Amino acid sequence: MQQLEEKLLVQKIEKGIVIDHISPCKGFLIYNIFNPDPDSTAVVAKNVPSKKYGRKDLVKIEGEYITSSLVNIIGLISPSATINIIADSKVKTKQRVKPPDELLGVIDCRNPSCSSKGPASRFTVQLSTELELSSLKCSLCGYTFYYEDAVKEITHKASSGILVSRNRVQRELLTLLIKKGGLRYHQEFKLKSGRVSPYFINVGALNDGESLAKLRWVFASYIAMLLKDGVIEDFDYVFGPAYKGINIASLTCEGLREYYGINKRFLYDRKEVKSYGDVAMDGSIVGSEYFVEGQRILIVDDTITTGKTKIVSIERLDSLGRHKVVGVIVAVDRQELSDEGGLSAVEFLERRLGVKVYSILPAATIYDMIKKELSGEERESWVRYYDRYGVVKLSK
Structure with a gap:
């Protein structure tokens, strides 16, 4: 009976997370910390029988x-x-959690004169044999959160959207694109x-103050998450290919500094090489006056369809001298075939540049998120299009 109950709880999930063996009465607390999309499929089971x-x-x-951070x-808890x-309705990885020795960048120290706040916050976890008697001690000033207060603070941050997940970033970007006409x-x-x-993607439609503020948060949060998880190397510059990439690069730098205390410079290219003034300083790459050979660059842009226009802009970075591109971040990847030997645009770009491309919002994710709003005929149109041009297959 127990196996049947658990099978009914998890059998329909195609992609996502199942957190099992949670201490009784703490399932809703963990669910609230995830703060998932209200429209997403979710189950919280309380007091399920367990042999162990x-x-x-x-x-x-x-x-x-x-x-x-969520782990x-x-x-x-x-x-x-x-x-x-x-993934694909199968368990891809299984991880047993354990209490961390430190909690980094999760809660802010309440001591007003302490700088252990935001991404720089650092608390030592002082475990007790009874979990509820444990505490968190600020590594800088010694301020102590007792267990119950610490959990309340974490829950508050989650409900405020401060704790970042890939799904949350994707939801925010998709909602913004739909609201502002950037996705039709x-x-x-x-x-x-x-x-x-x-469908049609136009990130250029995000051109008012509200949109720019949200786009700043989306790119900064996604990049900060990749940095924190060690997915991408640290970098010195953010490069935005002309034209739409310019705004994204500047917004990204501003967002990284404002939300996560990460200070970076940005660069962008000129489509027409400058022929006046100090052309040696910014003839083709603007913002390069502080660049030192060997520094690392992260590239950001709006969308990727074939990848060819990205190549032209990125090759202009060669004028800087020796450098390393640590990755390419795009808002949307249409996940379509290029005309380069059956490769996807991302594969073409990755092979040509030798760097990894990361997409905040892949086309398949867009489809999954809006599928319920599409008519049967519209879903068939998406499926046919990706059967012909896509590197992913969609289901009706």
Whole structure:
């Protein structure tokens, strides 16, 4: 009976997270810390029979992504928990959590004169044999959160959207694109490539103050998450290819500094080389006056369809001398085939540059998130388009 109950709870999840063996009565707390999309499929099971623990809670969230910070938080709240990452309806990885030795960048010290706040916050976890008697001690000033207060503070930050996950960043970007007309999908559009697409992406539509503020948060949060998880190397500059990439690069630098205390410079290229003034300083790359050979560059841009226009801009970086590109971040990847030997645009760009491309919002994710709003005919149009041009397959 127990196996049947658990099977009913998890059998339909295609991609997401199942957190099992949660201490009884803590499932809803962990669910609230994830703060998932209200429209996402989620299950919280309370007091499920367990052979090992007698009783347990279980949380299943479709489409969610877990960061190292969330793993540490779960370990602090329920050290008995296990995290199952689900992809294609199968368990891809299974991880047993444990209480962290330190909690970094999660809660702010309440001492007004202490700088242990935001990404720089650092608390030592002082465990007790009874978890509820544990405490968190600020590594800088010694201020102590007792366990109950620490959990309340973490929950408050989660409900305020401060704790970042990939899913949350994707939801925010998609909502913004739809609200501002940057994503249109109830008609067909002829693209520059000549393909007739069931949707159209125009990040340039995000041109008011509200949009720019949110775009700043999206790029900064996504990059900060990749840095924190060690997915990308640290870097010295953010490069934005002309023209739309210029705004994104400047917004990214501003957001990294404002939200995460990470200070970077940005560069952008000129499509027409400057022929007056100090051309040696910024003839083709603007902002290069402080560049030192060997420094590392992160590239940001709006979308990627074929990848060819990115190559032209990025090759202009050669004028800087020796440098290293640590990655390319794009807002949207259409996940389409290029005309380069059957490669996707991302594969073409990665092979040509020898760097990894990261997409905040892939086309397949867009489709999954809006599929319920599409008519049957519209879903068929998406599926046909990606059967013909895509590197991913969509389901009706």
